[in-house]
Amino acid sequence: xxxxxxxxxxxxxxxxxxxxxxYPLIRKLGSGAIGSVYLTERNGIHAALKISxxxxxxxxxxxxxxxxKKVQGYFLGPCLFDTDDYVSPSxxxxxxxxxxxxxxxxxxxxIKAKGxxxxxxxxxxxxxxxxxxxxxxxxxxxLKLDNLVVSEKPARLRWVDVGGTTQLGRAIKExxxxxxxxxxxxxxxxxxxxxxxxxxAMTALEILNGGRFAKGETPKNSIKKALHGAGKLRPLLEKAxxxxxxxxxxxxxxxxxxxxxxxxxxxxxxxSRMTKSNRRxxxxxxxxxLSVYAIICYVIYLLQ
Amino acid sequence: MKPSTLKxxxxxxxxxxxxxxxxxxxxxxAYAQHITVNVIGILExxxxxxxxxxxxxxxxxxxxxxxxxxIYKQALTETVQMVTKQAMTQTIEGVVNQELKQILGPxxxxxxxxxxxxxxxxxxxxxxxxxxxxxVLILVDTSASMHHKLQVVKEALIDLSISMNARLGNNxxxxxxxxxxxxxxxxxxxxxxxxxNVSSVFPKLATGGVTPTGxxxxxxxxxxxxxxxxxxxxxxxxxxxxxxxx
Ligand SMILES: Nc1ncnc2c1ncn2[C@@H]1O[C@H](COP(=O)(O)OP(=O)(O)OP(=O)(O)O)[C@@H](O)[C@H]1O
Numbered sequence: 001x002x003x004x005x006x007x008x009x010x011x012x013x014x015x016x017x018x019x020x021x022x023y024p025l026i027r028k029l030g031s032g033a034i035g036s037v038y039l040t041e042r043n044g045i046h047a048a049l050k051i052s053x054x055x056x057x058x059x060x061x062x063x064x065x066x067x068x069k070k071v072q073g074y075f076l077g078p079c080l081f082d083t084d085d086y087v088s089p090s091x092x093x094x095x096x097x098x099x100x101x102x103x104x105x106x107x108x109x110x111i112k113a114k115g116x117x118x119x120x121x122x123x124x125x126x127x128x129x130x131x132x133x134x135x136x137x138x139x140x141x142x143l144k145l146d147n148l149v150v151s152e153k154p155a156r157l158r159w160v161d162v163g164g165t166t167q168l169g170r171a172i173k174e175x176x177x178x179x180x181x182x183x184x185x186x187x188x189x190x191x192x193x194x195x196x197x198x199x200x201a202m203t204a205l206e207i208l209n210g211g212r213f214a215k216g217e218t219p220k221n222s223i224k225k226a227l228h229g230a231g232k233l234r235p236l237l238e239k240a241x242x243x244x245x246x247x248x249x250x251x252x253x254x255x256x257x258x259x260x261x262x263x264x265x266x267x268x269x270x271x272s273r274m275t276k277s278n279r280r281x282x283x284x285x286x287x288x289x290l291s292v293y294a295i296i297c298y299v300i301y302l303l304q
Numbered sequence: 305m306k307p308s309t310l311k312x313x314x315x316x317x318x319x320x321x322x323x324x325x326x327x328x329x330x331x332x333x334a335y336a337q338h339i340t341v342n343v344i345g346i347l348e349x350x351x352x353x354x355x356x357x358x359x360x361x362x363x364x365x366x367x368x369x370x371x372x373x374x375i376y377k378q379a380l381t382e383t384v385q386m387v388t389k390q391a392m393t394q395t396i397e398g399v400v401n402q403e404l405k406q407i408l409g410p411x412x413x414x415x416x417x418x419x420x421x422x423x424x425x426x427x428x429x430x431x432x433x434x435x436x437x438x439x440v441l442i443l444v445d446t447s448a449s450m451h452h453k454l455q456v457v458k459e460a461l462i463d464l465s466i467s468m469n470a471r472l473g474n475n476x477x478x479x480x481x482x483x484x485x486x487x488x489x490x491x492x493x494x495x496x497x498x499x500x501n502v503s504s505v506f507p508k509l510a511t512g513g514v515t516p517t518g519x520x521x522x523x524x525x526x527x528x529x530x531x532x533x534x535x536x537x538x539x540x541x542x543x544x545x546x547x548x549x550x
Contacts, residue, residue: 018418056393059419059426066423083419093415170434171470182466189470 007088016084051096058095064165104151126157131248139191141166142174143199166191184219194243201240309437311339317445318346319355321517330521331368341368342387381460392433437474446481465499488519
C-alpha cells in the first residue's frame with residue numbers, strides 16, 4: 001500500500017461501495033505485508049477494520065474467516081462482520097473487512113508481566129484451539145508471536161491475522177522464516193498439523209530465550225542450543241520440532257502430563273543446579289498446577 | 305478440471321544484455337507460446353551505478369507476460385518465490401478474467417463483482433495454482449560478476465523447490481547457465497522435481513564480459529519446444545483451461 005498512506009489514515013470515515021456500511025478509523029492497530037488494521041466502531045461497539053489494495057489476499061482472508069465462522073462458538077480467529085470495497089476520493093479501489101476487535105497484550109509482554117508459569121497454561125488452551133482448527137480442515141500457517149494476542153477474562157491466547165491459514169494438505173500460503181520448518185531444513189511446507197506445532201514450539205523457544213536466534217551454519221544445532229534454555233518444556237518442544245506429534249492432542253496430553261507430574265514429591269532435576277530465581281518460578285508454577293489439579297478433581301467429583 | 309501445465313522461464317542476472325538479439329523480443333516470442341518470462345535483477349551492494357538496468361528487466365518481463373524485480377542478493381530467496389507464485393496467479397487470473405468476460409459480457413472484471421462473489425472466483429484461481437503442474441526453466445547468468453552471488457542463488461533455488469513441492473501439482477525444474485563456452489547457454493541441470501542437489505551443478509565460470517541475454521533466452525525457449533516434442537503432446541498449457549467456462 002505505497003500510495004495509501006495519505007489516503008487511508010486515522011480520522012477519516014470509510015463507506016462501503018456495496019453494503020454502504022460507514023466506519024470511522026479511530027486508531028491504527030498495526031500494519032503488515034498485506035495491509036493496515038484500524039480500530040473502528042460498528043453499532044456502537046469497537047471493531048477492527050483491515051484495509052488493503054491487495055484484492056486477492058484480502059478476498060482469501062475473508063474466505064478463511066467465513067469458513068472459521070462455521071466452527072465458531074469455539075474462539076477460532078476473530079469473528080467477521082462485514083466485507084466491502086472502498087473507493088477513495090482519488091478513485092483508488094481498496095478492499096476492507098470488519099472483524100471482532102481482539103483486545104489484549106502480546107504474549108511475550110504478558111509472560112514478562114505475569115510470570116513464566118503462564119506460558120504452558122496458555123499453550124494448553126491454544127493447543128485445544130489448534131486441534132479444532134485442524135479438525136475443520138485448516139492449518140494456521142503463519143503462527144508466530146506477532147499473530148498471538150492474550151485476551152483476558154478468561155486469559156486465553158487468541159490469534160489475529162489469518163493470512164497464512166491454508167487448507168489441509170496444500171502448500172502453506174504465508175509463513176515467517178524463523179517459524180517455518182522448511183527454512184530450518186526440518187520439514188516440508190505442506191499444510192499439516194505438525195507444521196503448526198513446529199511454529200508453536202519456535203514461538204515458545206523465542207519467549208524462553210528472550211528473542212529469536214540465528215539459523216547459523218548448522219540449523220539443527222542452533223535449535224538444540226536454544227532448547228537448552230527451555231527448562232521443563234524441553235522434551236515437549238523437542239518432540240514438536242522434530243515432527244513427532246501428528247496432532248495437537250498428542251502434544252496437549254504430554255503437556256498436561258508434564259504439568260501434573262510436578263506435584264510429585266520427588267524432584268525430577270537436581271535442585272543444586274537450580275538458580276534461586278528458577279526455584280521461585282517453579283514454586284509459583286507448582287501452585288498453579290496444584291490449583292488446576294484441584295479444579296480438575298472438583299470437576300471429576302461433580303461428574304460422579 | 306484436469307491439471308494443466310504452467311511454463312515459466314526465470315531469468316536471474318546482474319548485468320545488461322550486450323550481445324545478440326533483443327531479449328525483450330525473445331521474451332515476447334516465448335509469451336506467444338504460453339511461456340511466461342520472469343526476471344530478477346541483482347544489484348551490486350555499495351555501488352551507486354549498476355550494470356543491470358531496471359528498464360531492461362521490466363521490458364523483458366513485460367514482453368514475456370511475467371513479473372520482474374530488482375533486488376539486493378539478501379532478498380533473493382523470498383523474491384524467487386514471490387515472482388514465481390505471482391506469475392502463476394497472474395497467468396491463471398488472466399485466463400479466468402477472459403472466461404468472465406465471456407460469461408458476463410465485455411468490460412467485466414473481478415473488480416466489478418461484489419466481494420462475496422469475488423471469493424468464489426478467486427477460489428478457483430487458488431485451486432488451479434495449487435493443483436496445476438509447473439515447469440520452471442531457471443536461466444542463471446554465470447558471468448564473472450555473478451561469482452560471489454551463486455551461493456545465494458543456490459539457496460534460493462532450494463527454498464523454491466521446498467515451497468513448490470508442498471503444492472499438490474507436480475513440478476519440474478531445469479537450470480541453464482549463460483554464457484556457455486560455445487553456445488549462448490548450457491544446460492547445467494536436467495529436468496528434475498527436486499533442486500536439493502543443485503549445489504553441485506554450477507559449472508566452472510565462463511569468462512566475464514559478454515552477457516548474451518537474448519540468445520540465452522532463445523536457448524531456453526528451444527529447450528521447452530524440445531521437451532514438448534519429446535512428450536508428443538501438441539497441447540500447450542493454455543488450451544487445457546478451456547473447460548472451465550462451463
Ligand atoms: N482483530 C484484531 N483485533 C485487534 N488487533 C488486530 C486485529 N487484527 C489485526 N490486529 C493488529 O494489527 C496488526 C496487523 O494485522 P495483520 O497481521 O492482519 O496484518 P498483515 O498485513 O497481514 O501482517 P503480516 O505481515 O503479519 O501478515 C496485528 O499484528 C495486530 O496487532
